[in-house]
Ligand SMILES: Nc1nc2c(ncn2[C@@H]2O[C@H](COP(=O)(O)OP(=O)(O)O)[C@@H](O)[C@H]2O)c(=O)[nH]1
């Protein structure tokens with residue numbers, strides 16, 4: 001029987017585009033997906049839970065993770081650190097689960113170097129105006145932080161060329177369907193299946 005390893009999916013996109021919303025909806029449909037909870041030094045928002053939305057840690061704790069080489073990637077974003085714990089990702093992929101990272105572009109490019117077989121998806125808003133509305137309506141950041149994030153958004157959007165897929169988040173339903181199609185399609189890629197099949201034929 002073919003024993004498939006899981007696939008690493010990386011979702012990026014500017015702050016407020018709807019990454020979290022699309023990811024949560026996707027997880028309700030696809031039970032093979034595992035979300036990699038990131039570590040961050042940013043303040044916890046109202047409604048967030050430690051160990052669910054993020055592992056909220058101090059700068060010293062974050063530094064220790066870097067020094068012990070326990071992060072798959074890490075980056076600074078608008079004054080805070082964010083990183084992906086390595087062990088969980090590796091274990092889940094080995095067990096055959098697809099792993100989903102929701103991370104910004106610098107981190108995604110680090111992952112691409114170490115995991116070139118990963119699948120990189122960039123979520124864009126229908127317009128910058130709509131992005132501004134979404135981030136403002138969410139109401140979790142001050143005006144000053146919103147301005148920094150919108151500034152960052154312009155730089156980030158330029159990086160979409162480095163991704164395998166670009167999905168417009170016009171409606172949540174459309175965006176989820178498109179990401180789902182990508183996940184399914186990747187499982188049928190000739191290169192991926194042929195490699196597994198060859199191992200099977202050779203008795204491994
Ligand atoms: N490199 C990296 N970026 C991350 C990680 N976790 C989250 N991010 C990104 O950091 C940015 C800021 O995240 P956050 O403060 O939660 O704000 P939000 O995207 O507006 O909800 C977003 O682009 C996230 O995708 C991580 O583990 N590594």
Ligand SMILES: Nc1ncnc2c1ncn2[C@@H]1O[C@H](COP(=O)(O)OP(=O)(O)O)[C@@H](O)[C@H]1O
Pocket residue numbers: 013014015016017018019020021022134135137138169170171172
């Ligand atoms: N397709 C969409 N249409 C309208 N609003 C959306 C859509 N996707 C997300 N939102 C809203 O936009 C805001 C930002 O979404 P969120 O998932 O927190 O973004 P991100 O994780 O990319 O920062 C939230 O208030 C969310 O409800």
